[in-house]
Amino acid sequence: MSHLPFARIQPVGPRSLAAGVGTALAVLLLALPVRAEPKLDVPYVPTPDEVVARMLEMGDVGADDFVIDLGSGDGRIAIAAVKERGARGALGVDIDPARIAEAQENAKAAGVDGMVEFREQNLFQTDLASADVITMYLLESVNAQLRPTLAKLKPGTRLVSHAFTLGDWQPDQTARVNGREVFAWVVPAQVGGRWAIADGERKVTLNLTQSFQVVRGSAAVDGRSVPVEAKLVGDQIELTVAAEGGPRTYRGTVNGTRIEPSEGGWQATRS
Numbered sequence: 001m002s003h004l005p006f007a008r009i010q011p012v013g014p015r016s017l018a019a020g021v022g023t024a025l026a027v028l029l030l031a032l033p034v035r036a037e038p039k040l041d042v043p044y045v046p047t048p049d050e051v052v053a054r055m056l057e058m059g060d061v062g063a064d065d066f067v068i069d070l071g072s073g074d075g076r077i078a079i080a081a082v083k084e085r086g087a088r089g090a091l092g093v094d095i096d097p098a099r100i101a102e103a104q105e106n107a108k109a110a111g112v113d114g115m116v117e118f119r120e121q122n123l124f125q126t127d128l129a130s131a132d133v134i135t136m137y138l139l140e141s142v143n144a145q146l147r148p149t150l151a152k153l154k155p156g157t158r159l160v161s162h163a164f165t166l167g168d169w170q171p172d173q174t175a176r177v178n179g180r181e182v183f184a185w186v187v188p189a190q191v192g193g194r195w196a197i198a199d200g201e202r203k204v205t206l207n208l209t210q211s212f213q214v215v216r217g218s219a220a221v222d223g224r225s226v227p228v229e230a231k232l233v234g235d236q237i238e239l240t241v242a243a244e245g246g247p248r249t250y251r252g253t254v255n256g257t258r259i260e261p262s263e264g265g266w267q268a269t270r271s
C-alpha cells in the first residue's frame with residue numbers, strides 16, 4: 001500500500017474545468033482597462049439640418065468667425081459653420097467619446113477636418129474666450145449654469161440656442177423653424193455707472209443702469225435733468241440725450257472706461 005496521497009487528488013471533471021475557465025475569464029476581464037460610461041448632462045438628440053442652417057444665420061456666422069458648439073453630438077453644427085457659412089474655424093466639444101469619433105468621421109467625409117476640431121471635453125470646462133459665436137442645444141438648467149460665464153464673454157460674442165432660453169436674459173432674436181424655437185443673443189459690453197460726455201461747450205453727465213443688453217438711465221445737460229435713451233448691441237452704443245435745440249445722439253464703441261465716437265466732436269469717459 002502506497003503512502004502517497006493519491007486519494008486526495010480529485011479527477012478534473014467538466015464542471016470544475018468550466019468553473020476554472022470562468023474564473024480565469026473573470027480575472028482577465030477585471031485586468032482589462034474598462035472605460036466608464038460618460039455622465040451626460042444632456043442626452044444626445046441631433047438638431048435637424050434646417051434648424052442648424054437657421055441657427056448659423058441668426059448667429060451671422062461668416063468668414064471672420066470662430067464657432068464653438070457646446071455638446072457637439074455628431075458634429076453637424078460645427079461642420080456646417082465651416083462648410084456652409086465659411087467660418088474660419090470651429091470647435092465641437094462633447095463628453096461622449098462615441099460622439100467625438102462620429103463627428104471626426106463626419107468632418108473628414110465633409111472635407112473640413114482640417115478646419116474643424118472635435119474635442120472630448122466637459123462643456124463646463126471649456127475655455128470660450130476664442131469664440132465669436134457659441135451654439136447650444138442643451139437644456140434650460142444647463143443654460144442657466146452657463147449663463148454667468150456667457151454674460152462675461154467678450155462684447156459682441158453671439159450666442160445661439162436651439163429650444164432653450166437663458167432665463168430672464170431676453171433674446172435679441174427669436175425664430176421658429178418647423179415648430180422648433182431658436183434664440184440668439186449678443187453679449188453686451190458693461191456700461192452701467194456714471195459717464196461724462198464733453199461735447200464742445202456742452203457737458204453731459206449720465207447715470208446708466210444695465211440689465212444685460214437693456215440700458216436705462218438719467219442724464220443732465222449743463223446741470224439740467226433731461227431724458228436719455230440708450231441702445232446697446234455688443235460694444236456698440238447709441239445714446240440720445242434731449243437738449244435745447246433738439247435731441248443729440250452719441251454713437252460709439254464702448255472700450256472699457258471710454259466710448260470711442262463713431263463721428264468726432266465729443267468724448268465720453270467713465271467717471
Ligand SMILES: C[S@@+](CC[C@H](N)C(=O)[O-])C[C@H]1O[C@@H](n2cnc3c(N)ncnc32)[C@H](O)[C@@H]1O
Nearest residue numbers: 041042045046047071072073094095122123137
Ligand atoms: C442635444 S445633443 C446636441 C448635439 C448637437 N449640438 C446638435 O445640436 O445636433 C447634446 C450633446 O451634449 C453632449 N453632452 C452632454 N453633457 C455634456 C457635457 N457635460 N459636456 C460636453 N458634452 C455634453 C451629449 O453627448 C450630446 O451629444
